Amino acid sequence: MTKAEKAEYIIEELEKLYPETPIPLDHKDPYTLLIAVLLSAQCTDARVNQITPILFKRADNPFDMVKLSVDEIKEIIRPCGLSPRKSQAIYTLSQILIDKYDGEVPENMDLLEELPGVGHKTASVVMSQAFGVPAFPVDTHIHRLLTRWGMTNGKNVEQTEKDAKKWFPKELWNKLHLQIIYYGREYSPARSPKLDVDFITVKLGSKKVLQEYK
Template identity: 65%
Template structure:
């Protein structure tokens, strides 16, 4: 099966499994989505969703977040990994949104990536899920599965994103990145599959004999 043929099969199977995948991070608007994605770095979505209700209750806007301040933010998000750096970033980010963007989350990659704590992946999630701009955020699950499915070499997440964008139609990106994440969590997990166990890996590579040792991002 050629690479493009594998991509077609993957898209068909994931559309059947996850026809309408939800955004796994709880949020109510562009700002709370941005905050939740920033907090999810090196942390599970489940853990973030446990912390954000209280954070958003007292600081659900840039104005309230800036007023809460770094120490107040830290007190709430302390259970999360990298909490000190994230609290610092959120305090500065909120101020920049107020001072430079009239309190609104900007809708360009350049402006988003200029915000403290916001990298390309975070910006991609916000652009795709908040503003509907075609983007393909690559997280650990997507990076792993792209290698197991023979879609990318796994050199780095930048290359993985480029490879996936070439293989899948642009109209599918925003939904597909969520579908792959859900499949990676539920079926093709880091320890539960080695490229020869889950249904999709077996369908794509029925004669694979050796496990796929994936390159971590």
């Protein structure tokens, strides 16, 4: 099966499974999404969704956020892990948004990536999910699955993103990256994957990949 044929199969099957793709992180606007995605680094979405209501009750915009101290932010977000680094990033980026962008999150990939704590993946999520701009954020689920499915060589997430953008239609990127995440969580986890449910990997995986399941 060619990569183009694989891509078509993936699109068709994921659309059957996940015709609707709600955003996993609870938020109400670009700023709260940005903070939620920043917090999700090395933390589950479920845990983030437990913590953000507490944080956003105190501050759900940059103007209120900078009224808190870094230590106050750190104490609230501690369950998400990496709280010293994340709390400093949240405080500093909030101040930058006030100083440079009138408190608004910029609708620009390069400007987002300049913010503290905001890497390419985080910026891509905000661009796609907050602003509807086509992007293909690659997290560990997507990197793992597109490698298992033979859509990329799996050397790094940068290459995986390039390959995803090459083989999947641009108008589907924003929805498809969420569909792949949902599939990974439900059918093809990193640990103890099962061939009896992970039907896409059974269909597309190489002999080497399928051996890893045994």
